[in-house]
Amino acid sequence: xxxxxxxxxxxxxxxxxxxxxxxxxxxxxxxxxxxxxxxxxxxxxxxxxxxxxxxxxxxxxxxxxxxxxxxxxxxxxxxxxxxxxxxxxxxxxxxxxxxxxxxxxxxxxxxxxxxxxxxxxxxxxxxxxxxxxxxxxxxxxxxxxxxxxxxxxxxxxxxxxxxxxxxxxxxxxxxxxxxxxxxxxxxxxxxxxxxxxxxxxxxxxxxxxxxxxxxxxxxxxxxxxxxxxxxxxxxxxxxxxxxxxxxxxxxxxxxxxxxxxxxxx
Amino acid sequence: xxxxxxxxxxxxxxxxxxxxxxxxxxxxxxxxxxxxxxxxxxxxxxxxxxxxxxxxxxxxxxxxxxxxxxxxxxxxxxxxxxxxxxxxxxxxxxxxxxxxxxxxxxxxxxxxxxxxxxxxxxxxxxxxxxxxxxxxxxxxxxxxxxxxxxxxxxxxxxxxxxxxxxxxxxxxxxxxxxxxxxxxxxxxxxxxxxxxxxxxxxxxxxxxxxxxxxxxxxxxxxxxxxxxxxxxxxxxxxxxxxxxxxxxxxxxxxxxxxxxxxxxxxxxxxxxxxxxxxxxxxxxxxxxxxxxxxxxxxxxxxxxxxxxxxxxxxxxxxxxxxxxxxxxxxxxxxxxxxxxxxxxxxx
Numbered sequence: 001x002x003x004x005x006x007x008x009x010x011x012x013x014x015x016x017x018x019x020x021x022x023x024x025x026x027x028x029x030x031x032x033x034x035x036x037x038x039x040x041x042x043x044x045x046x047x048x049x050x051x052x053x054x055x056x057x058x059x060x061x062x063x064x065x066x067x068x069x070x071x072x073x074x075x076x077x078x079x080x081x082x083x084x085x086x087x088x089x090x091x092x093x094x095x096x097x098x099x100x101x102x103x104x105x106x107x108x109x110x111x112x113x114x115x116x117x118x119x120x121x122x123x124x125x126x127x128x129x130x131x132x133x134x135x136x137x138x139x140x141x142x143x144x145x146x147x148x149x150x151x152x153x154x155x156x157x158x159x160x161x162x163x164x165x166x167x168x169x170x171x172x173x174x175x176x177x178x179x180x181x182x183x184x185x186x187x188x189x190x191x192x193x194x195x196x197x198x199x200x201x202x203x204x205x206x207x208x209x210x211x212x213x214x215x216x217x218x219x220x221x222x223x224x225x226x227x228x229x230x231x232x233x234x235x236x237x238x239x240x241x242x243x244x245x246x247x248x249x250x251x252x253x254x255x256x257x258x259x260x261x262x263x264x265x
Numbered sequence: 266x267x268x269x270x271x272x273x274x275x276x277x278x279x280x281x282x283x284x285x286x287x288x289x290x291x292x293x294x295x296x297x298x299x300x301x302x303x304x305x306x307x308x309x310x311x312x313x314x315x316x317x318x319x320x321x322x323x324x325x326x327x328x329x330x331x332x333x334x335x336x337x338x339x340x341x342x343x344x345x346x347x348x349x350x351x352x353x354x355x356x357x358x359x360x361x362x363x364x365x366x367x368x369x370x371x372x373x374x375x376x377x378x379x380x381x382x383x384x385x386x387x388x389x390x391x392x393x394x395x396x397x398x399x400x401x402x403x404x405x406x407x408x409x410x411x412x413x414x415x416x417x418x419x420x421x422x423x424x425x426x427x428x429x430x431x432x433x434x435x436x437x438x439x440x441x442x443x444x445x446x447x448x449x450x451x452x453x454x455x456x457x458x459x460x461x462x463x464x465x466x467x468x469x470x471x472x473x474x475x476x477x478x479x480x481x482x483x484x485x486x487x488x489x490x491x492x493x494x495x496x497x498x499x500x501x502x503x504x505x506x507x508x509x510x511x512x513x514x515x516x517x518x519x520x521x522x523x524x525x526x527x528x529x530x531x532x533x534x535x536x537x538x539x540x541x542x543x544x545x546x547x548x549x550x551x552x553x554x555x556x557x558x559x560x561x562x563x564x565x566x567x568x569x570x571x572x573x574x575x576x577x578x579x580x581x582x583x584x585x586x587x588x589x590x591x592x593x594x595x596x597x598x599x600x601x602x603x604x605x606x607x608x609x610x611x612x
Contacts, residue, residue, distance in 0.1 A: 013356070013357055103352055104352035108346070108348055110317075112342070113338040114341075262320060263319070
């Protein structure tokens with residue numbers, strides 16, 4: 001017996017998908033960040049932003065676009081990176097249990113010498129490992145572009161931003177894993193995870209508009225990750241604690257849930 | 266001997282619908298035990314309960330002496346399972362998939378996967394999702410046999426296999442039994458496994474209708490016979506055959522200078538042979554007994570009293586042998602046998 005066979009199987013089986021996502025993330029970074037001197041630091045751009053409705057500017061997070069940290073946050077962490085990693089998290093989290101169960105493969109795996117808890121643990125770990133990889137890749141690329149693009153990001157703050165991105169996408173993935181373990185249904189797992197991500201984004205956007213609605217952001221995982229502007233201010237331990245703590249709680253839910261029910265498929 | 270599988274009042278409901286309803290079964294260690302029943306009879310549910318994929322609603326099941334949930338992975342390492350609906354859609358090759366299963370259910374002898382794949386004529390180098398249904402089934406069989414488990418649980422193992430591979434599979438079953446492995450397999454047609462199984466249970470609508478060993482089924486076997494005698498003997502032949510209690514479904518036909526009779530003989534063949542011996546017999550065909558028909562007959566006798574309305578048609582078969590049966594079959598005995606014959610002929 002060698003260690004973590006299911007984890008290794010998941011990673012080996014998903015390398016094509018991971019390669020595709022890696023290319024997507026790299027492309028997003030390489031397209032956006034080098035343009036900072038031309039867009040964020042550009043006087044014309046500032047004038048353009050001034051003419052736009054402030055609600056729109058706040059919604060897409062472009063109110064900070066004139067600094068390197070703000071630009072990186074609004075283009076990548078808050079938008080393209082968030083979007084790409086969220087989609088990846090939803091699809092991997094859904095496939096980990098519910099997708100595998102619905103296509104009949106889980107039955108065969110569980111007929112072998114593995115426990116259901118082992119399946120949940122190793123598959124969750126595989127999803128987490130892939131998200132970590134995408135986040136590391138992002139971090140390294142941003143670091144490489146930091147000087148050339150004149151972003152002037154501090155390394156510690158970059159780590160905090162990457163940790164926040166990982167936290168919010170991991171939470172989304174774990175929603176999919178947990179709902180999959182509870183129901184065994186792809187559609188439910190996918191819907192719940194995508195719902196949490198979209199709702200989190202929307203609550204944050206609405207909460208940004210006025211002080212009266214700012215409380216909405218207390219319910220948004222997106223806000224837990226980014227409202228304290230980690231690229232500027234460093235780690236927001238409270239927000240990170242919520243993201244990783246809830247992810248761990250959802251893992252426990254998944255472990256218990258799959259162990260207690262019939263495998264259908 | 267201890268029982269390899271033992272169930273007591275095993276019941277499984279999905280919502281209000283019972284898939285298994287109070288099943289009591291004992292499978293002795295070292296036996297090849299077949300479960301026969303139409304789709305939806307509960308065969309797959311029974312097997313999933315044995316593997317802890319499903320949990321019983323009530324009653325109990327013990328596999329190799331352990332309750333499946335308590336036995337956990339260690340118990341399942343001693344079981345080889347072929348699911349009834351084998352869906353293999355991944356991009357990995359058969360070899361990689363088997364290596365993975367060997368890791369989680371091992372230990373596996375070196376070269377075991379290749380040896381089994383060679384036997385069944387399976388290419389392990391291809392992506393599993395590109396395999397045909399028959400080849401996926403072979404891969405499913407290989408992964409079940411791979412780690413030489415003490416118990417093989419095979420759901421419809423012959424489905425999708427061509428006759429030659431079916432023969433090889435039956436040989437693998439015989440070797441498994443010689444090696445002391447227990448085999449628990451299912452089929453919706455008995456004829457496919459009657460050569461391999463020692464005992465069979467018939468499952469209908471979640472209940473065990475009959476458990477019997479194949480030998481005693483053979484004794485109560487139903488055989489189709491055809492006999493040709495010289496012209497002019499028809500009246501005498503008819504009278505003699507009609508007098509035999511275990512001959513039913515008589516029909517006569519005439520050719521040039523010959524009278525042909527076809528009938529169904531239930532149980533001992535001897536009285537029939539003695540009866541026709543007094544006529545000038547021109548030809549005689551006795552088909553190999555179809556155990557499935559015997560079983561259905563037993564089944565008809567046991568619960569043919571309208572206990573289950575939906576099965577009335579089937580249950581009636583036993584009582585009205587002969588014409589009723591023939592009507593239900595695609596071909597009549599006069600035209601070259603019944604179902605099962607063709608399959609046997611092809612092997």
